[in-house]
Amino acid sequence: MSKPTSADHAPSYYAASASPQPQRPALDAALDVDVCIIGAGYTGLSAGLHLAEAGFSVAIVEAARVGWGASGRNGGQIVNSYSRDLDVIEARYGTDTARALGDMAFEGGRIIRERIARYGIACDLKDGGVFAAITPGQFAHLRKQQALWQRYGHTQLRLLDHNDTRDVVASERYCGGLLDLSGGHLHPLNLALGEAAAFESLGGRIFEHSPAIRIERNVRPVVHTPHGTVTASFVIVAGNAYLGGLVPELAAKSMPCGTQIVATEPLGALADALLPQDYCIENCNYLLDYFRLSADRRLLFGGGVVYGARDPAHIEAIIMPKLLRVFPQLANARIDFAWTGNFLLTLSRMPQMGRIDHHVYYSQGCSGHGITFTHLAGRLLAEVLQGQAARFDAFARLPHLPFPGGQLLRVPFTALGAWYYDLRDRLGV
Numbered sequence: 001m002s003k004p005t006s007a008d009h010a011p012s013y014y015a016a017s018a019s020p021q022p023q024r025p026a027l028d029a030a031l032d033v034d035v036c037i038i039g040a041g042y043t044g045l046s047a048g049l050h051l052a053e054a055g056f057s058v059a060i061v062e063a064a065r066v067g068w069g070a071s072g073r074n075g076g077q078i079v080n081s082y083s084r085d086l087d088v089i090e091a092r093y094g095t096d097t098a099r100a101l102g103d104m105a106f107e108g109g110r111i112i113r114e115r116i117a118r119y120g121i122a123c124d125l126k127d128g129g130v131f132a133a134i135t136p137g138q139f140a141h142l143r144k145q146q147a148l149w150q151r152y153g154h155t156q157l158r159l160l161d162h163n164d165t166r167d168v169v170a171s172e173r174y175c176g177g178l179l180d181l182s183g184g185h186l187h188p189l190n191l192a193l194g195e196a197a198a199f200e201s202l203g204g205r206i207f208e209h210s211p212a213i214r215i216e217r218n219v220r221p222v223v224h225t226p227h228g229t230v231t232a233s234f235v236i237v238a239g240n241a242y243l244g245g246l247v248p249e250l251a252a253k254s255m256p257c258g259t260q261i262v263a264t265e266p267l268g269a270l271a272d273a274l275l276p277q278d279y280c281i282e283n284c285n286y287l288l289d290y291f292r293l294s295a296d297r298r299l300l301f302g303g304g305v306v307y308g309a310r311d312p313a314h315i316e317a318i319i320m321p322k323l324l325r326v327f328p329q330l331a332n333a334r335i336d337f338a339w340t341g342n343f344l345l346t347l348s349r350m351p352q353m354g355r356i357d358h359h360v361y362y363s364q365g366c367s368g369h370g371i372t373f374t375h376l377a378g379r380l381l382a383e384v385l386q387g388q389a390a391r392f393d394a395f396a397r398l399p400h401l402p403f404p405g406g407q408l409l410r411v412p413f414t415a416l417g418a419w420y421y422d423l424r425d426r427l428g429v
Ligand SMILES: Cc1cc2nc3c(=O)[nH]c(=O)nc-3n(C[C@H](O)[C@H](O)[C@H](O)COP(=O)(O)OP(=O)(O)OC[C@H]3O[C@@H](n4cnc5c(N)ncnc54)[C@H](O)[C@@H]3O)c2cc1C
Pocket: 038, 039, 040, 041, 042, 043, 044, 061, 062, 063, 064, 065, 066, 067, 068, 069, 070, 071, 072, 073, 074, 075, 076, 077, 078, 079, 210, 211, 212, 213, 238, 239, 240, 241, 242, 243, 244, 246, 258, 259, 260, 261, 290, 302, 340, 341, 342, 343, 363, 364, 366, 367, 368, 369, 370, 371, 372, 374
């Protein structure tokens, strides 16, 4: 057993505090299995674990290491529902689709908690997440969101007035909030590592440093890596923002984007003063900030979006002004870690699931809120491979639209749109 090095994972607080993990071999043989999964993030691991539990033989090929992508470097915030909420889904896709998706909107969070309990995964799980309003307009929207989620059976929400909000986050920036006790936060890399270990305990195999370089589309497709092949009845593509051009159909309708996080030094008693209930917080802006405490009492603060996913040179310069607007009392706090990661944006902000053909399936594009959805996606992928397609198809039927401007202009066009919404947030309209 060895600890990951910075060469294995992004130089994050998570890599520095990861649970011990084995070095897994690269694929150097010709395997034959029921299902081959490309990518060992939450989507791939969740699908693999559901399938292994159902008795399938499954091999996962991972280009880097388990949890190397967004799943091992995200904000760790368990956020229910989707990146576009149920009112938008109702308006865009109709009540039947909204009902089908609404029934599943809180399932991902339940799956995560089941996994943690069943497999004894140590990943610092804490219950409770707050959506924090900066403007009265955002607070009015939270009130509507509470009523909306209640209509879909989610009754654990509590509206927080200005004073209540001040009790959960020691900042003058917020006028109110909405507390979701079935939200919460965790150590994301340790969740991925725990799920990988659970998958392997059921006979699943993971090959690291084994990028899929070609999929031979066939009745029994063959996934090629530099030194091996996996022939399978089904292939699941779960490479998300790091997939590149392996499946051109998927690259054309999504856009990798970067977001950055910093971790302060351990803050001791000051940490408890900043976030006395240890809830995680995200604000309601279009380009939102998100923050929480780690188990060793650091503040982990993330925000901003880099469209097109260039790695920014000065992460602290991007994040610190945002952090200090919320907590000016941290002006002298040391920053111990700063890292970036890529998520996959879709034009509709809804996740994309579907079939490339009868044997190749995919799920991607949670557009920033992916911890819960990826866990649901794994269950739906396992269901469809067992012949139960209804819930998978409720997502697969959603239209997957290309970004305006095509590959060349989609980044400036999307950045322009975001600039407009960001300006509205700044002006409070
Ligand atoms: C900085 C950051 C903060 C975030 N914060 C939050 C948050 O607080 N809450 C939330 O809900 N969501 C958050 N997200 C989004 C969330 O992390 C993602 O939606 C989710 O982890 C995506 O999981 P995934 O398995 O689909 O992709 P990933 O975790 O990115 O995994 C894809 C894997 O596929 C591998 N891969 C790619 N191509 C190949 C190939 N050809 N062959 C083999 N392997 C391949 C990659 O190496 C990678 O390991 C955040 C994202 C980022 C980047």
